[in-house]
Amino acid sequence: xxxxxxxxxxxxxxxxxxxxxxxxxxxxxxxxxxxxxxxxxxxxxxxxxxxxxxxxxxxxxxxxxxxxxxxxxxxxxxxxxxxxxxxxxxxxxxxxxxxxxxxxxxxxxxxxxxxxxxxxxxxxxx
Numbered sequence: 001x002x003x004x005x006x007x008x009x010x011x012x013x014x015x016x017x018x019x020x021x022x023x024x025x026x027x028x029x030x031x032x033x034x035x036x037x038x039x040x041x042x043x044x045x046x047x048x049x050x051x052x053x054x055x056x057x058x059x060x061x062x063x064x065x066x067x068x069x070x071x072x073x074x075x076x077x078x079x080x081x082x083x084x085x086x087x088x089x090x091x092x093x094x095x096x097x098x099x100x101x102x103x104x105x106x107x108x109x110x111x112x113x114x115x116x117x118x119x120x121x122x123x124x125x126x
Contacts, residue, residue, distance in 0.1 A: 005035060005058065012065055013040035013056045020102050021054060024095065027104075030054070043107060051107035052094065060101035072100035080105065 014032060017040060021027045030044030035058070042054040055076075063070035077100055080093035096103035 005037065009058060009062055009065065010035065010040060013058055013061045016061060016102065017042050017054055017056045020056070020097075020104070024104070027052065052104060053091070053107040054102060054104045056102045057100060060099065064101075074100045077103050 013035075017032070021030050021042065021044060026046045026048070028045045028047045030042050030052070033041045033043040033053075035041060038058060039055040040058060042056070044052045044054065046052055057072055059070060060072045077093070077096050080090070080096075080103070083090045085092045091106035091108045094104040094106070
């Protein structure tokens with residue numbers, strides 16, 4: 001876990017992620033994989049064995065903890081919606097919350113984003 005994120009925030013995001021994953025019928029085992037400055041990331045498996053990734057938006061959880069309403073960036077979710085689960089090169093979106101505080105997609109591999117240059121992974125390109 002990155003140490004520059006408040007532990008109370010990470011705990012609240014962990015609790016949210018567990019509640020989401022437990023509420024989904026198809027999800028089996030799961031664990032916290034790590035975090036970025038934007039998301040807490042869970043790695044899990046569906047009951048059928050498909051690898052899954054849950055991303056809980058830390059900014060949304062922080063706004064909730066502080067009693068604020070904060071518009072959440074839906075760029076990544078919109079990209080999945082636009083692709084429409086119809087191409088082989090993109091992970092499939094499984095589910096997303098209406099408020100964009102979390103989304104569940106297929107897992108694409110450990111540390112894959114570490115291999116992508118930041119210049120190739122911009123909001124404009126998404």
